Amino acid sequence: MARTRILIRLIFVLPLSLLHCVSSQTVQVSAQVGGAATLPCDAPTLKGVPLESLYISWRLDDRVVFEFEGKSRKSISTLQSEAELPKKAEGDFSLSLKKVTLAEKGTYECYIKEGSKPQNFFQKVILSVSALPTGSPTETSQSGIVTATTEAPPELRNEYSQNGIVIALVVILVLLVMLVAAGSLWYIRSKREIPARCMCLKTAVEEPSPEDEPMRSRGN
Numbered sequence: 001m002a003r004t005r006i007l008i009r010l011i012f013v014l015p016l017s018l019l020h021c022v023s024s025q026t027v028q029v030s031a032q033v034g035g036a037a038t039l040p041c042d043a044p045t046l047k048g049v050p051l052e053s054l055y056i057s058w059r060l061d062d063r064v065v066f067e068f069e070g071k072s073r074k075s076i077s078t079l080q081s082e083a084e085l086p087k088k089a090e091g092d093f094s095l096s097l098k099k100v101t102l103a104e105k106g107t108y109e110c111y112i113k114e115g116s117k118p119q120n121f122f123q124k125v126i127l128s129v130s131a132l133p134t135g136s137p138t139e140t141s142q143s144g145i146v147t148a149t150t151e152a153p154p155e156l157r158n159e160y161s162q163n164g165i166v167i168a169l170v171v172i173l174v175l176l177v178m179l180v181a182a183g184s185l186w187y188i189r190s191k192r193e194i195p196a197r198c199m200c201l202k203t204a205v206e207e208p209s210p211e212d213e214p215m216r217s218r219g220n
Contacts, residue, residue, distance in 0.1 A: 025167070026124045031100045033131050039095040041110035041123040047091030055113040056085065058095050061106045066095060079104055093122070105129040 031037035039058070046054065051070045058066040066083050068075040077083045082098040093110060107126050113119040 026126060028126050028128070030128045030130070031097075033100060033102060033129060035100055037097045037100050037127060037129075039097070039108050039110070039123075039125040039127065041093040041095065041112075041125075042091060043093060043112055043122050044091050046093075046112065046114065049114060053115045055119075056093050057111045057113075057119075058083075059109045059111065060104070062109075100127075100129055102129050102131065 027040055029037055029039060054070040056068040057064050065079050066077045068085055080101045081104055084096050086092050093112060105127050109121060110123040111119050111121055
């Protein structure tokens with residue numbers, strides 16, 4: 001029974017932990033100078049938690065550039081662009097940037113602290129910023145600068161392919177673990193059923209049938 005429980009835990013707990021690792025992969029975001037960008041940070045476990053008990057911070061290359069204190073409802077930003085969180089968080093603590101500059105490209109990390117609990121890391125985002133080409137038809141408009149996304153540079157494309165390989169390997173590992181666990185459960189159950197079947201066969205052989213009783217009496 002103890003082995004069966006351990007195998008059942010492996011079947012359910014290990015795949016969930018592996019999928020959690022997959023879900024926390026690095027996100028790539030691209031923007032143009034003067035445009036807008038959204039750095040995603042989803043925290044489903046904090047959905048419904050009062051904003052007053054949270055402290056949210058965004059770091060750019062290991063340097064805190066945005067802070068939000070839930071108690072005071074005040075945010076502090078050292079970014080050149082306009083930065084803000086969603087008005088109603090509900091588990092979404094994405095950072096919205098307006099009028100992005102070249103100085104704001106880099107690796108961002110989202111950290112959230114609930115009350116007196118330790119600060120937790122939730123999301124890593126790589127922001128790439130490119131300048132608009134001179135004379136581009138989409139460079140300006142009556143309302144201002146038009147935003148657009150650009151093709152990811154070669155190093156980012158390489159990271160995309162690496163992330164895809166990691167995800168594929170994790171999925172294969174999950175399937176192998178589930179297959180081995182299912183085989184082990186089947187082996188344990190079959191081992192228990194074989195002795196029971198042997199006892200039934202032995203009892204059936206030893207017990208005389210009603211038709212054999214008259215034959216024995218005649219022989220006597």
